[in-house]
Amino acid sequence: MDEQQLADWVGTVSADARAAQGRRIFSASVPISDPGAAWVSEPLLSQVIEEVENQGWRLESVSPYGSPDTAYMMGAFRALLVFRRAR
Structure with missing residues (x-):
């Protein structure tokens, strides 16, 4: 993942968080x-x-998940980030 892909990923998650403004929990x-x-x-x-x-x-919790070998990607591990509304 290059710097542009990194920025795009952060931008996507940030946009999803903005869209979740009416909710108490966002992941x-x-x-x-x-x-x-x-x-x-x-x-x-x-x-x-x-x-x-x-x-x-x-940030309320971080839970890693994944597999060292999946059918679609080798070594696919992810983190589920769960956020709670702070205000």
């Missing part, structure tokens, strides 16, 4: 492993959390 699934770009995990998670929290959400 997002974020890739935490990509065989071609393992470096992206921490920057992506940090940016997504920061952007969503800047919109008035508070």
Whole structure:
């Protein structure tokens, strides 16, 4: 995942959080492993959390999930981020 893809991903999750303004809970699934770009995990998670929290959400939980070998992608792991309305 290059820098533009990273920015696009953060932008998409941020837009989803804005669209959820009337709700009390918001969740997002974020890739935490990509065989071609393992470096992206921490920057992506940090940016997504920061952007969503800047919109008035508070990170409530992080749950990793995935499989080391799936039919459609090798080493597909993700993090489910659950946010609660902070205001």
